[in-house]
Amino acid sequence: MPGTTLDITRATDLITQCPIYQATPTISVATGAHSVLAKDERGRFGLGAFKALGGVYAVMRLIEERCASGTANPADEDFRAAASSMTFVCASAGNHGLAVAAGAALCGAQCRVHLAASVPQDFEDRLAAKGATVIRSGERYAEAVAAAVADGETDGHIHLADGSWPGYTHEPGLVMEGYTVMAEEMRQQFEASGEWPHTVWLQAGVGGFAAAVTYAIRDRWSVQPDIVIVEPETQASVAAALASGELVTVDGAESTMGRLDCEVASLLAFDILQSANVSCTTVTDEEVASALSHLEAQGIRTTPSGAAGFTAWLRDGKPDQRSLVVLTEA
Numbered sequence: 001m002p003g004t005t006l007d008i009t010r011a012t013d014l015i016t017q018c019p020i021y022q023a024t025p026t027i028s029v030a031t032g033a034h035s036v037l038a039k040d041e042r043g044r045f046g047l048g049a050f051k052a053l054g055g056v057y058a059v060m061r062l063i064e065e066r067c068a069s070g071t072a073n074p075a076d077e078d079f080r081a082a083a084s085s086m087t088f089v090c091a092s093a094g095n096h097g098l099a100v101a102a103g104a105a106l107c108g109a110q111c112r113v114h115l116a117a118s119v120p121q122d123f124e125d126r127l128a129a130k131g132a133t134v135i136r137s138g139e140r141y142a143e144a145v146a147a148a149v150a151d152g153e154t155d156g157h158i159h160l161a162d163g164s165w166p167g168y169t170h171e172p173g174l175v176m177e178g179y180t181v182m183a184e185e186m187r188q189q190f191e192a193s194g195e196w197p198h199t200v201w202l203q204a205g206v207g208g209f210a211a212a213v214t215y216a217i218r219d220r221w222s223v224q225p226d227i228v229i230v231e232p233e234t235q236a237s238v239a240a241a242l243a244s245g246e247l248v249t250v251d252g253a254e255s256t257m258g259r260l261d262c263e264v265a266s267l268l269a270f271d272i273l274q275s276a277n278v279s280c281t282t283v284t285d286e287e288v289a290s291a292l293s294h295l296e297a298q299g300i301r302t303t304p305s306g307a308a309g310f311t312a313w314l315r316d317g318k319p320d321q322r323s324l325v326v327l328t329e330a
Contacts, residue, residue: 034319042330049329055099057178083109091144101132114144163206164268176212183216196223197324203308205260207269230312235261239280256285256304
């Protein structure tokens with residue numbers, strides 16, 4: 001395994017004790033003559049995306065670190081006292097901010113979310129409904145991130161991002177640790193059924209989700225699949241990093257797969273994936289639009305980002321092999 005380590009047991013034990021925890025289902029999605037297994041994260045914690053795992057878990061762990069009794073139980077008096085003095089800060093273009101806000105609300109902490117001007121008003125309203133303070137910071141996501149980093153330097157504030165870079169790895173590492181619960185839920189299912197997938201298709205933005213699930217698969221699954229990392233054709237920062245052996249900045253057009261079209265991969269994700277024996281592919285906006293039509297014909301609604309792994313399977317999957325994708329968001 002790589003230098004980066006994730007505590008899958010700790011994450012599973014803590015998340016499953018959360019009062020709103022429920023494992024998400026794995027469904028079968030048919031297209032023509034063959035079908036694919038799909039881990040359906042659209043209902044996770046009632047927040048509509050896999051990122052709920054990372055945000056809620058990381059908030060609980062970071063409060064635990066400041067709690068006098070060393071517990072991560074939101075019902076504990078010392079835990080609530082520690083949480084009440086903490087403010088979690090992040091930038092968001094989507095579901096990560098909602099997950100952090102939900103975690104803070106669950107634990108009795110405060111939350112501030114920086115949004116770029118391009119983020120729709122309805123998302124700001126959803127954050128506000130979770131009790132978060134929303135701050136519009138800049139025109140682009142990178143400007144919102146810079147504002148969140150500066151805000152996190154305020155006394156009592158904690159910057160909780162889902163991407164990592166040199167000098168900033170602890171908090172995003174906890175976010176990724178939360179994501180491993182998905183793979184552990186699937187492992188338990190496949191151990192019981194004996195029907196393991198031959199290939200797993202994982203979409204990537206900065207790579208936190210893909211790397212966390214890959215880590216858990218390589219560490220825990222008794223039958224090892226091929227793993228394919230899927231990115232937008234216009235901006236494939238994970239593939240570029242793996243090809244060059246270091247983090248690189250890619251300069252491409254924005255994609256309909258918003259939040260997957262990232263310029264630089266996460267440092268932690270790169271550290272895990274570079275030694276995890278994965279392959280990479282890209283999909284186009286046009287291919288994703290076609291894949292969404294296949295899903296909607298079966299009553300399955302997701303976003304272009306949520307369907308990216310499914311899109312790659314639809315194009316490249318082998319009919320005689322069992323494959324697994326993840327519908328990451330509603």
